[in-house]
Amino acid sequence: MRFFEYEAREIVKQAGIPVTDFGFATSADQAREIAERIDGATVIKSQVLTGGRMKAGGVQFAETVDEAAEHAEAILKLEINDHVPRGVLVDPRAELEHEYYAGVVWDGIRKQPVMLFSDMGGIDIEEVAEKHPDHVGRAHFSTLRPLSDFQAKEVIAATGVTGRPLTRITPILTRLAELFLERDMTLAEINPLGELADGSFVALDAHMDMETEARPRHKKLLEDLGVGSEETRQARESTEFELAGEEVDAMDHRGVAGNVTEFDGNLGLVIGAGGGSLTLFDAVRAHGGDPANYCEIGGNPSVRKAAGLAKLVLEKPGVDKIAVMMSIVSNTRVDIVARGVVKACLELGYDPAEKIAIFRVPGAWEEEGFKILDHYGVEYTDRSVSMHEAARRAVEKIPSSA
């Protein structure tokens, strides 16, 4: 889940990293009060969960209190990429000697966080990494072993930063890495990290993204920030299809049959098992398939839930067939999943043999599952057929696929 900048800055502040004396306002009057308190030039920034604020006019500079209030009023009405601002952040305009970048991001391939640092801050780190790779330092670190200042120091020094800045930035990057772990973040970024004329450093903007599943662990923080439990804070609002998927999953306590994400393709997916859904989704795409959805099924859901999910996917406009595929499952009964998907077809008036492109769920009670599939003429495979091969066979059955 993503945080607004004003929330991210508050998280950074709570972690002991210096920030400016910013304020959050939801009206021009509140913005005026904050600007009066700052008593100097300010920056008024739209609080939206989307990029391109500067280009859209969502960031304005003010010399006076009146100007700050005027900008706030205009920005509060300004939609950016269809996002209505939550409010505005009123920030003192800092005179900077230099801008740096400090970040920590989760590396899903290494399954470790990686610290990033650049002496070219204020611009996209991706751009810096592409055009000036020698200006980006990085190092993975353990989520288990204690974090050392030295690791952060090496990352910073790799960009050529030495002397006092190196000494002063090191604890900031270390603290950011600690914050990343403590708060279950997938992204913790300060950009720019500004160096002021007196040699001190201050976080001028921050981006934070927390693991959605970690929300219950950080209830207090979320309450303090005023983040409601109803706020999903995903990159986009859930579609009706995805919300219906949540309802299916909430039908009963048994297993999982949800986490549905909508795509535009014609091959419906009922997939899961210990990372299997990601692998299978990629496999379908690798074979030229066009998935209609992503989802996760596992943990031995009830027949009702498995059927509910399969029905949802089958009823999605444009879906030609469904592929029911999982990695090897020990805690999900194959016969129960088979019953669910066959039942979905029958209740919608479809022939399971036609609508189920392939059933590849090897695991507990598979012999019983195969009896059901045999009875309805559904093509199935056991574990001797790889997930990739199963995906290929499914894609092959979709007329418009490659």
Next chain:
Amino acid sequence: MAGTFIDVELTDEARDDAQLAQELEDTCPVDIFANREGRTEIVEENLDECVLCEMCVVAAPPGAVRVLKLYDDTSLER
């Protein structure tokens, strides 16, 4: 009415046994049996949730309960 995959048969004697009605209700993990005033009633919408655990078959006297697997024409009974 049977489920799509599972049906359950009880003898008339077993169906009217108040003690067995309660035992079957308590035993079935997916609520296929309900004790209705001392009589066993089959909860049809739960039939397909049957996990083939055979606990109902074991709880009842021999021959009293049969779980029919409609997809392969076999049954669980004793």
